[in-house]
Amino acid sequence: MSSESVAPASDWDGARYDRLADPQARWGDTVLERLQLAGDETVLDAGCGSGRVTEQLLERLPNGRVIALDASRSMLETARRRLERWQERVRLVGVDLLDLGPSTLGDDAPVDAALSTATFHWVTDHDRLFANLATVIRPGGQLVAQCGAEGNIESVVRAVRALGVERAGTWLYASTEETSERLRRAGFVETRVWTNPEPTPFPSDADLTDFLEAVCLREHIATLPPAERRPFSERVAAALPGRTIDYVRLNIIARRAG
Numbered sequence: 657m658s659s660e661s662v663a664p665a666s667d668w669d670g671a672r673y674d675r676l677a678d679p680q681a682r683w684g685d686t687v688l689e690r691l692q693l694a695g696d697e698t699v700l701d702a703g704c705g706s707g708r709v710t711e712q713l714l715e716r717l718p719n720g721r722v723i724a725l726d727a728s729r730s731m732l733e734t735a736r737r738r739l740e741r742w743q744e745r746v747r748l749v750g751v752d753l754l755d756l757g758p759s760t761l762g763d764d765a766p767v768d769a770a771l772s773t774a775t776f777h778w779v780t781d782h783d784r785l786f787a788n789l790a791t792v793i794r795p796g797g798q799l800v801a802q803c804g805a806e807g808n809i810e811s812v813v814r815a816v817r818a819l820g821v822e823r824a825g826t827w828l829y830a831s832t833e834e835t836s837e838r839l840r841r842a843g844f845v846e847t848r849v850w851t852n853p854e855p856t857p858f859p860s861d862a863d864l865t866d867f868l869e870a871v872c873l874r875e876h877i878a879t880l881p882p883a884e885r886r887p888f889s890e891r892v893a894a895a896l897p898g899r900t901i902d903y904v905r906l907n908i909i910a911r912r913a914g
């Protein structure tokens with residue numbers, strides 16, 4: 657297991673995310689099933705985070721290899737610990753997806769497939785993202801991904817606005833139509849793009865507040881003085897009906913033209 661130059665530290669807390677990311681791990685299992693694998697492929701996990709989904713991917717590749725890529729140093733440190741036992745077959749790469757290209761992956765490019773879960777909406781230039789992915793997937797190779805869709809976490813966005821904050825994060829929740837068109841322009845074919853609601857309830861106010869603080873509100877929270885962080889998240893949590901985050905997922909299956 658090796659890692660290369662790591663992009664500037666982001667403010668994700670890898671260990672905390674790893675503890676809280678049960679919803680993402682659950683969705684990731686479903687997305688992973690959509691990859692057609694013989695077991696000996698090389699697969700890029702684009703935005704591997706703390707490695708929970710990566711681990712499931714490695715289970716499906718007994719004779720294959722995974723390139724686990726992420727821009728966050730903290731996430732990669734947590735992923736390194738989690739993926740220790742797979743070290744012969746996984747390579748950690750610290751790079752921004754907007755800088756991804758064949759030279760980033762060296763001998764591992766082109767990959768047979770790219771998987772990405774809960775990541776693309778954090779990358780706000782999808783034209784460049786898909787174009788970059790097309791340069792590292794072999795002709796005919798698969799792209800299987802899921803991220804936030806248009807309408808994702810609207811009740812959180814409304815609650816934040818009610819507290820006088822226009823945007824709590826720099827995310828892009830794209831529509832199916834614009835995503836299909838972007839994939840086509842980037843050189844993908846056989847594209848299927850669709851959305852599904854994933855309303856996600858939390859067992860207690862504290863659990864919901866923790867999750868909002870570490871994931872959905874993370875970027876805005878980092879701009880607040882420490883004493884104001886928890887109260888802000890608690891007020892957003894209190895405004896969500898049924899202690900539920902109204903997630904909507906954007907699903908992508910495509911092949912690189914070949």
Ligand SMILES: C[S@@+](CC[C@H](N)C(=O)[O-])C[C@H]1O[C@@H](n2cnc3c(N)ncnc32)[C@H](O)[C@@H]1O
Nearest residue numbers: 680703704705726727728752753773774775778
């Ligand atoms: C919510 S986590 C998802 C992690 C994992 N795939 C999962 O499903 O649990 C989003 C990840 O995307 C990464 N990320 C966001 N923008 C990125 C970018 N431009 N380049 C590379 N990674 C990025 C973050 O560092 C973070 O680890």
